[in-house]
Amino acid sequence: MDKIMKIREFKTFMFAGLVAAMLSSCYSATTCVGTMRADAPAVKVNSVKNHHFIYGLVNAGNTKIEDTKYIGEHKNYKVKKSTTFVDGLLEAITFGIYSPTTTTYYLPVDEISR
Numbered sequence: 001m002d003k004i005m006k007i008r009e010f011k012t013f014m015f016a017g018l019v020a021a022m023l024s025s026c027y028s029a030t031t032c033v034g035t036m037r038a039d040a041p042a043v044k045v046n047s048v049k050n051h052h053f054i055y056g057l058v059n060a061g062n063t064k065i066e067d068t069k070y071i072g073e074h075k076n077y078k079v080k081k082s083t084t085f086v087d088g089l090l091e092a093i094t095f096g097i098y099s100p101t102t103t104t105y106y107l108p109v110d111e112i113s114r
Helices: 002-023 085-093
Strands: 028-033 042-050 077-082 101-108
Antiparallel strands (some): 077 101
């Protein structure tokens, strides 16, 4: 009977851990350049994957990203670096050995036609 209780407690603990992991949010950091505000309406214009290993401690490629390559000569833009669901899934599957992130570029709505 004691063994059955330990198994039940273990299952409950594992279930609680799984729920906690699923409810955790994805990492996100936004940087505004020029006169762009964080809450200003913007349109996604480009995105690029960043490859990291060992929970992001070791960079592999894309270590120096030139913004002009992705947004052109625009002076006002927003850069969002985040861990998407797919990035987090890949990190979980590889137990943190591979830890990708995504950098997304946004331009203000009023500058799209320029």
